[in-house]
Amino acid sequence: MKSASPRFQPQLNLVITWAGGATEESPLGQLRQQTMALLRWLIPGLEGWFWEFPVAQVLKLHCYSAPLSKSFLCFCQEMIEGYQADFQQGQAYFAHFDPPEILGFSADQDTYSLPFLFLPCLYQGQYLGGMCLGHPGPPMWHQQQLQPLQIIVEQYSLGYTLAQSSPAASLGTMALDLSHLHHELRTPLTGILGFSKMLKEELYGPLNDKQRQYVQGILLSGEHLLSLVNDFLDLAKIDARREELFLEVVAVEDLCWAALSMVQINAREKGLDLKLEIAPEVDFCRVDQKRVKQILLNLLSNAIKFTLEGGVTLRVERQGEFLTLAVIDTGIGIEAADQAQLFQPFKQLKHPLNRQTKGTGLGLVLSRKLAQLHGGDIYLESCPGQGSCFTLQLPLENLGSADESEA
Template identity: 65%
Template sequence: MFNSSGLSLQLAPKLNSINNVNLLILTDEVTELEAIIKTLETAEISFTYEATNVEESYLYLDNQVYDAILYNYCSSENDFICESPLERIDWWLTNPIKIPLILITELLGDEIATQCIQSGVSGYVLKHKLHKLPRILEKALINFFHYQQQLEVKKQQEEYIKKLEQEKREWQIAEATKQEFISHLNHELRNPIAAILGFARMLKEEIYGSLNAKQMQYISGIASTGEHLLELVNDYLDLAKLEAQKEELFLENLAVEDICRASLAIVEDKARQKGIDLILNLDKKVDFCVADKLRLKQILVNLLSNAVKFTQEGSVTLQVQFHKNMLKFAVIDTGIGISPADCQKLFQPFQQIHTPLHRLHKGTGLGLALSQKLARLHGGDITLASEIGKGSCFTLSIPRLEKNQL
């Protein structure tokens, strides 16, 4: 049926999804406002509203936030002028976040209707089908709610990305500071210690005159302590470079037997002094490997030195063999062995085992941690098998690569 204003007053469907909606109703025909209100009430929509004409709408928008705008468009009385509703709502078109706007109008031409849809108008209701308004309003509000959710998600994502970028910048600054600190330590610690050791050796060799027994004792203590300090500084700086991911490997094709014999030669004197046999057990299939020569030798010397240090009698064996796609260097000793509890912490920096023999041979507490990191930098690892009183086996595993795989 129709009321006196000409708007359709057909019964609207009841809605349960729209509650507490605050509407701004724009109309130049006050007589048509009643039909719009009646239609919404019939649908049992919980709403409040303010009504005004188009020319004064900006005054309301400045002071109030609305969930949606209903624009009852009344065309020009001049039938020869085809005016677009968009010409009267420029304030809405220029709003960066458009409040849902539903157009209530007579039949428009195809061109004008297309313009309205493209401009972002949320809904379009013909006046003689006003009963469709509640459903269209519901759909517009739901779409706008989802749109706001997407904006919020996008905002959170952008904030998260900014946070990550800020954290990255802070990390880069921290890394640069760390590298500067490491470089400073390298110069400020290594050089003076090397100088002290040089002077101590000259005095110990009595190049500038003979020393009495007490003086020789003290200068030997200075040299020994200096060497321990230099070893500690070297290990710490190497470990710091690895932690900062600044260590680079210089991979090359190496003769495995040569690198093994060179490593054994470094610990040979200490082994001879203790009466310990050094054994090289090299599988016939093992010939070459791809690794950083300096770092591979550093790992092997560290493992061999520890084995000699904590073996009272018997032997230390360097066993090398291929296993599947890995080259394995096993350092096997007949020493005091390590308990399962101590095995768990042995590769942690500054961790040392508390036994009489370990207290006798003080180390840096960094050697095994550094060796394991160097092994992993090669794409391998170091593992340990040990039993108290029966010795230990430290196994360095690195990938079996060919020269053409570099």
Template identity: 45%
Template sequence: MAIHQAQLFRQLQDKAAREQTLNKIARSINSSFDPEFILQEIVQLTGEYFKVDRVVIVWIDLESAQISVRNEWRVNEEVACLQGFQEPMWEWLELLEPSADVNRYQIFHASNDPNVVESTNRLALLEQGQILSGLKIPIYIRGKFFGGIALHTTTKYRVFSQEEIDLLEQIADQAAIALYNAQSYEMLEELVKERTHQLEQEKLLSEAANLAKSEFLSNMSHELRTPLTGILGFSNILLQQIFGFLNDKQKQYIEGIYNSGTHLLELINDLLDLSKIEAGKEELLLEGFPIAEICQSCLTLFKERCWREHLQLNLAIADDVENWIADRRRLKQILVNLLSNAVKFTDSGSITLKVERQADTLSFSVIDTGIGIAESEQTKLFQPFQQLDSGLNRKYEGTGLGLALSRKLAQLHGGDITLRSQVGQGSCFTLHLPMLELPPPEEDEA
């Protein structure tokens, strides 16, 4: 009874040791996605548990049609090294496509069995490796033969128990899972690298295209402005009737030429500004100035038109708003664009320029009681050449560049322009302008 209990206790100890080894191997090989690390951990931990002289893992190489020893663990330096040993793939043909008919070949266990017939290559392996006993288990990844793991003894003969064979099969299964995960991770990494490379190439192409577009617009704008200046100058002289009187029809046509030329000049100037900003060539000229002064200057441009159209023009500046640092000309350009849009799309009511301060940011809100803008139309307003729907385009003409340019100029200052609007209730465009620092004064050369 005591002997039976002792045997049972040893069996339980052996089972616990096998499970502990399997868990240790599983934790170790699943801690990395590096196939070399995984396989080296397998041969080392397996060799230490089974107390054999050598553990090897062989890989299949489809290009060379060879099976080669890729990973090896030896108990000491006196054990012969098999690293790099190769044998033809046909020696392993029974393992390449696992099926029920060849299951008996999947485990090879030799313990000095004289009835086992070895091929020439395997005899060479036994001789070079000084193998006395061996246990070999194939490794399949997703049903395809990857290689195998083998235990060797070189100093004594050994018979491996069924429990040991089962454990090595479990280790082979764990290796297959870990290797599959590593291969999947490598494939994912390759896909990410490939996609990143594609995006970088697309970015370079996009930047090159944008630069070419900006240079083209800049060059064309300069070329167009020269003859346009002459058209505006001559038509203005004719309108002044310096060289003779015009009849009503002639005056009407020349006014049309002058107004169209003026509109075209505005478009060209906006194109030039936009292309400079996109090309990174636009620089801000920062200076300190009174906010009230620039706001009054902007409103003055629209007083007469608002009076003619019976629109109230209001200015509300918070008490804590005095001086600010920005590019005065660009700030005025933004505010004029916003006020111009407000006047253009307001038939009755009022337009208000409201200035408030929040910490180190000024908010310039242009509030109107005009037609308002549908939510579906708001997203495209800040895109170049985008205006409201075609019906409104016909009624309210414009270049389609004002808001796009204004936002670019605001962002150049480190700010932005936001919009709140409701159809039939009016709109509120707000310029958020942070406080900037004046550049240090240039030192005079000695």
């Protein structure tokens, strides 16, 4: 189904909101931001615009990408108005605005080369608005991308409806729906990882060098994607106050060595010294062992990643009513302007070392939220060219309450 241009001239008043660089406080704004982050996780570099169902002759367009030309915005308005009847029926369109070209979505077609995708959002048959997504290029949409995109649209539509009727419930429901999305993505990923491992081990015959290279790439990309899925679900559960900690009394030294052992090979490969310095008065703490180990693993991995020579030290001390676990490196350090952004989702250092090893862009955000769940926090001190110190601070009062309850 092709057309040279939209079929109607605009009749509505267009109101544009540039929301890409700001942290929104309204439930709908937060929902759009979370959805955009999820979309960009699925397709890095994706551009996005959300439109709402026109009310009182006003068409609202929320932009989460850099401002484009006036002609493109006019084209968006023409598309939204001109194909409104089709959007109400759930029909999606691919488009190019210069020169104008429109192509309707068909389940029989595997790929689409037009850069913009107009996806309507419906909930129980009610048309709510939609999303215009711009492929980062070269534009090539695949069915493998479109299936999870449709799941995200469905979850956004449900969250949008709940945010309008009950703002407090919308983010909690979003976490539940992300749990469903996690299952939908994890299941095929598990299969991809399993098959690629079988190929890598050459169980069904030898591979040539190029095939080994491609299989290794599939395996690494799949593991990276699975890590991102897990991190994103954890964040969603914390934001919705659905993450529970399983506190237990653990030996601090054992916990530290468990985390250090997981990064020891990486440190050795780079020729870095890996040390544990633990004060004699430190013995036990009451924490969620799995989550604290996850925090330490993230901090240690980052330290090794950005350290070219010297070493990484895990220094553990008791400071008043707090236990501090400081990860100190002799790495590249962090500029003051970049330090505030490190604890924001999908924000990473712009450094060549960052391109050599893939990261999710969520590790530090998740680590800080997990620390805050324990009643603590993570603090950063850094000097460019000299190194960084990330300090995990945990309250020791949890241990005291545990001792009293046992007595």
